[in-house]
Amino acid sequence: MLIIGWGKKSKKVADIGLMKCKNCHNIVGFELRELSKKVSLYFVPVAKWAKEYYMVCPVCDAGYKIEKEDKNKLIEETIGLPDNSTSLAIWNHIVESFENFSVKNQDAETFFKKTKKKLLKMGFNEDEVGYVLGCFIREISELERKE
Numbered sequence: 001m002l003i004i005g006w007g008k009k010s011k012k013v014a015d016i017g018l019m020k021c022k023n024c025h026n027i028v029g030f031e032l033r034e035l036s037k038k039v040s041l042y043f044v045p046v047a048k049w050a051k052e053y054y055m056v057c058p059v060c061d062a063g064y065k066i067e068k069e070d071k072n073k074l075i076e077e078t079i080g081l082p083d084n085s086t087s088l089a090i091w092n093h094i095v096e097s098f099e100n101f102s103v104k105n106q107d108a109e110t111f112f113k114k115t116k117k118k119l120l121k122m123g124f125n126e127d128e129v130g131y132v133l134g135c136f137i138r139e140i141s142e143l144e145r146k147e
Contacts, residue, residue, distance in 0.1 A: 004040070005041075008038070009037075014075050017030060018091060024057060028059050033054050033055075033056045035051070051068070058084075082127075087128070091132050093118075094119075094133065
């Protein structure tokens with residue numbers, strides 16, 4: 001008896017940072033995923049071909065194709081970024097703090113200084129906090145431009 005399987009396989013290559021999904025409009029930690037066709041023999045992968053790379057939203061699974069030549073460049077650009085779980089933990093804390101900030105009517109500079117200080121005390125490092133705060137500021141600026 002010979003057991004042969006074939007199909008497509010997707011595997012996560014890297015976390016590539018916080019972005020707003022064009023499909024579901026959530027701010028999420030996107031993943032770089034490799035999609036390939038494969039063949040297996042007795043459940044052991046034997047061959048893999050037709051590799052394609054996608055930026056994938058983990059919320060709605062929308063995929064945005066990346067050319068093979070751009071894959072390594074994308075990984076290099078994002079190698080120093082915090083992983084998705086860390087980024088989202090920081091993001092969620094900033095959003096929660098921002099809701100309180102809106103109620104208290106503080107100035108933005110005070111908000112960002114206090115929030116950064118609090119996140120550093122929580123154990124996040126300065127680069128992680130700086131990256132996510134930058135993403136948050138960019139998102140707020142986009143929202144203000146649309147209004």
